Amino acid sequence: MSRVSAGSAISIVENNDEIIAMEKRIQDQMRKIRVEHSRKNWKKLFLLFAERDEMVMSIPDFWYTVIQCEERILKHFTEQDFELLNFFDDLELSYLQDEHIIKVDFKFRSNTHFHNHIITRKYSLSYGKLRLSSVTPISWKKGHEPPKKSSERESLCPTKPPLMFFDWLASLEPVDKMGIWVILKMYPNAYKMFARAQDSALHTASILSEASMNDTSHSKLPCETITEQA
Numbered sequence: 001m002s003r004v005s006a007g008s009a010i011s012i013v014e015n016n017d018e019i020i021a022m023e024k025r026i027q028d029q030m031r032k033i034r035v036e037h038s039r040k041n042w043k044k045l046f047l048l049f050a051e052r053d054e055m056v057m058s059i060p061d062f063w064y065t066v067i068q069c070e071e072r073i074l075k076h077f078t079e080q081d082f083e084l085l086n087f088f089d090d091l092e093l094s095y096l097q098d099e100h101i102i103k104v105d106f107k108f109r110s111n112t113h114f115h116n117h118i119i120t121r122k123y124s125l126s127y128g129k130l131r132l133s134s135v136t137p138i139s140w141k142k143g144h145e146p147p148k149k150s151s152e153r154e155s156l157c158p159t160k161p162p163l164m165f166f167d168w169l170a171s172l173e174p175v176d177k178m179g180i181w182v183i184l185k186m187y188p189n190a191y192k193m194f195a196r197a198q199d200s201a202l203h204t205a206s207i208l209s210e211a212s213m214n215d216t217s218h219s220k221l222p223c224e225t226i227t228e229q230a
Contacts, residue, residue, distance in 0.1 A: 015055055019191045022052045026188050037128040039097055046095035049187070053092070056191060063091040066190045069197045072181050073165070081165040087111040091188055100125045102135060102183055106169065115139040119169055121179060130183060131174050138170045 029045045056062050067073060068085065077085070090107035104121045108114075120136040139148070146163045168178055186193070 003172045016195070017054065020195075022048065022055060023189065023191055026052065028186060030184075035185070037125070039100060041097055042100075042125065043097055046093070049093060052191065056194070062194060063190070064088055065197050066186065066193050067091065069193055070186050073178060073186070076164045076168060076178065078162060078164050080162045083161075084111075084113055084166055087113070091182075091187070093183065096122075100129070102127050104179065104182065113144045114140060114141055116216065120177075121169070123179060125174070130176075132172065132176045134177060135170060135172055138166065 013118065015192040026045065026048045029041065029048055033041045033045060064085070067088065068077075068082075087109045088106065090105075091111050092107065094103045094105070095101075096103060102123045102125060104123070106119045106121075108117055108119070110117070116136065116139055118136070119138060120134075122134045123130045124133045146166070
């Protein structure tokens with residue numbers, strides 16, 4: 001199933017410099033948090049996130065592009081995961097100061113696989129460490145429930161399961177390396193990753209255009225070489 005995009009696959013971002021400057025401010029604030037894990041510092045970080053998120057809100061398929069070009073996450077996708085990813089619409093992080101919790105909302109369009117429009121994962125910041133505290137269960141529609149775990153999946157050499165990313169999305173493991181990566185690496189650097197994907201897409205489009213003139217074919221994907229090194 002192909003995704004119906006809200007706009008062009010290659011976006012021209014008019015406020016590019018302003019967004020880059022904002023993400024530099026975000027990085028500066030994250031460095032302050034590494035020194036002092038105060039609620040005041042976390043609150044300020046999320047105010048900067050909110051400003052950045054407003055800047056990128058009008059970019060078509062922004063978070064869809066970011067999440068499928070993040071290698072640390074992409075390696076956890078199976079073919080079935082990619083089919084469900086077509087319904088992924090938005091990613092939003094918020095800080096619940098009174099509870100000292102980070103709320104991660106994965107937002108989805110209406111689809112034939114599950115009822116949820118938002119799947120939330122909450123992470124406690126107690127003692128300066130991120131630990132999963134709660135997860136929204138995925139409400140699968142009849143006939144689309146993933147297969148139950150088998151002994152084969154628990155073996156030393158398991159076959160790749162039908163779903164990996166969506167298994168993680170519903171998992172309750174308290175120590176969550178992928179969740180930590182989303183919060184501390186992918187989300188703060190989202191626009192930088194998006195810009196790299198756009199540059200790669202433009203480069204690929206140029207190659208394909210030249211190749212078509214020479215009657216040769218190239219199958220390299222725009223995000224194939226994207227690696228976040230923040």
